[in-house]
Each structure stands twice: as structure tokens, then as C-alpha cells.
Amino acid sequence: NTQNGAQGLDINKMDVDVLEQIHQMGGLQLVMPQAFAETDCGALADTGRTVVEFNLTGESVELPIMGGNTYNAMTFNGQVPGPTLRVMQGDVVQMTLSIPADEVTGHGNDMHASQMSATYFDSVNPGETSQYCYIAESAGVFKYHCSGVHLAGMDQHVL
Numbered sequence: 561n562t563q564n565g566a567q568g569l570d571i572n573k574m575d576v577d578v579l580e581q582i583h584q585m586g587g588l589q590l591v592m593p594q595a596f597a598e599t600d601c602g603a604l605a606d607t608g609r610t611v612v613e614f615n616l617t618g619e620s621v622e623l624p625i626m627g628g629n630t631y632n633a634m635t636f637n638g639q640v641p642g643p644t645l646r647v648m649q650g651d652v653v654q655m656t657l658s659i660p661a662d663e664v665t666g667h668g669n670d671m672h673a674s675q676m677s678a679t680y681f682d683s684v685n686p687g688e689t690s691q692y693c694y695i696a697e698s699a700g701v702f703k704y705h706c707s708g709v710h711l712a713g714m715d716q717h718v719l
Contacts, residue, residue: 618667661687670707
């Protein structure tokens with residue numbers, strides 16, 4: 561099963577005749593959609609598509625919670641949840657993440673709409689800025705969150 565609830569193809573449960581029919585039709589070909597094949601910001605800017613720029617700052621802030629307590633939150637632009645990022649299907653998303661030099665930890669960004677692996681956009685260390693681009697091919701509402709393969713306490717970032 562996939563994340564969107566679609567059925568997977570279990571070859572062990574398939575009828576031999578079905579497999580032969582697939583073979584006779586030329587077989588199955590798995591193709592990466594063209595939108596996800598290019599991620600270079602310069603190349604995507606030259607496609608004639610609308611480029612929508614998002615500039616986020618990853619920072620830790622102390623936020624008030626119920627009962628008069630506070631919570632040390634890892635935020636985008638100082639807020640939880642982070643800002644709503646709106647694009648039209650087919651737009652180029654240009655995501656720039658900056659981490660202030662005085663930030664205590666690195667941050668990352670995992671945008672589920674990109675359908676790229678979280679390893680593609682690794683952690684950004686304090687005092688650094690990083691950028692990535694993709695085409696918003698899939699329509700829908702998607703979450704994004706802090707991510708980074710080399711970040712300690714990754715669960716705390718996402719929570």
C-alpha cells in the first residue's frame with residue numbers, strides 16, 4: 561500500500577494469465593514524472609513557469625502554552641505552525657531556509673509536496689542559508705516540517 565491509500569501490485573497474488581497479458585502489452589514501465597526530474601533552481605527558472613519564492617528562517621523560540629508554562633519550540637519564521645505557503649499547480653517552488661548565526665541548532669526543511677527524499681535537503685547549520693527548488697506537480701494540501709539527516713533530536717524538531 562502507498563501513503564495515499566492506493567493498492568500496491570502484489571505479484572505473488574496475481575494470476576499467471578494477468579502477468580502474461582501485461583507482458584503481451586509491453587510490460588510495466590515505471591517513469592519518474594518530468595516535474596521531479598529537475599531540481600536545479602536556475603534550470604527551473606528558465607522554464608517559463610511562475611517561480612514562487614519562500615524565505616523561511618528556522619529558529620528556536622520560547623512560546624507560551626496552557627497553564628502559564630512555556631515550550632521551547634523550533635519554528636519557521638518564529639511561529640508554530642509555520643507560515644502557509646501557497647502555490648498553484650505547475651509553479652516552481654523556490655525554498656530558501658536561513659538559520660541565524662546565534663541559533664543553538666541546525667534546522668532543515670522537508671516539504672511533502674516536493675515528493676523528494678528528506679535526505680535531499682539536509683540540515684542547515686547556524687549562520688548558513690540553503691535553497692532548493694521543485695515543480696509543484698501534485699495538487700493538494702501538504703505539510704512541511706523541520707528535517708535533516710544529521711540533526712540531533714530530530715523528533716523534537718518535528719514535534
